[in-house]
Amino acid sequence: MVIIKSQTELGKWIERQSKTGEILGFVPTMGALHAGHISLIDTCRKESTLSICSIFVNPTQFNDPKDFEKYPSTLETDIDRLEAAGCDILFLPSIKEIYPDGWEKAKRFDLGNLENILEGKFRPGHFQGVCLVVERLLQIVAPDKLFLGQKDYQQCMVIARLIEIMGKKEEIDVRVCPTLRESDGLAMSSRNMRLNAEERNRAVLISRVLKMIRDQIKPGDISGLKSTAAFILAEEGFRVDYVSVASREDLREVDIWDGNEKLVALVAAFLNEVRLIDNMTL
Ligand code: AMP
Secondary structure: OOOEEOHHHHHHHHHHHHHHHHHEEEEOOOOOOHHHHHHHHHHHHOOOOOOEEEEOOHHHHHHOOHHHHHHOOOHHHHHHHHHHHHOOOEEEEOOHHHHOOOOOOOOOOOOOOHHHOOHHHHHOOHHHHHHHHHHHHHHHHHOOOEEEHHHHHHHHHHHHHHHHHHOOOOOOOOEEEEEEOOOOOOOOHHHHOOOOHHHHHHHHHHHHHHHHHHHHHHOOEEEEHHHHHHHHHOOOOOEEEEEEEEEOOOOOOOOOOOOOOOOOEEEEEEEEEEEEEEOOOO
């Protein structure tokens, strides 16, 4: 694996490598890599001829500065894991490389209602920050395929929208890959590293309430099921941002289910300082 830190160097490397029929697959991450990230690399390698992973902890997507400061960093192990997974290129840009002119006067992206609901509502500015960094990374890497995790369901929708705004819908194939879970069901996340042993055991409840919703949902009024799920989490000491059951297409909240519409259940909740998110399609 080669490690590349600048856009110019990356451009030269890709040009040198590229032959006709090359399929460039890209997995953007913020590091602190776990098996979930590696599963994206595996899929990327299967579906591409050249695999690129980026690690960049993007300051503009953290609405809470403390969350940014405490974001885990495990670069040495990340490099080992990517090597072992057979990734071809690790792109490790500096803040200056991504934001040469800073971000004070950064442009805004029209994300429609996606910005006002769920993660958009509880993390103001978060998706604008995601779009800033992903737009820049896509310009630099120019991939044919982009591999994202369903773990960040709404983010996948935002990035699909960004690609539309960039006019690159025909050029970039977005692949949404399944969420990898620990054996007890907890969705893998870099933020899990910040949980102590007791919190880690409790954290599994998020996936359990999602399964409860999946198992118990029936056509008709489903608002009671959502409140029960939120109540169970609150009883166990979670600070719940939302428990939502929404249309898979556009994340419109669903309270009365006709039994046909394709749904996704989504949860965001804090365990002490650590904010966890998860979702399940129903
Ligand atoms: P992050 O480093 O958290 O920005 O995540 C980088 C990519 O990995 C995103 O596309 C995430 O959705 C994806 N990802 C994070 N956790 C998981 C997981 N447990 N399973 C699969 N993909 C994941």
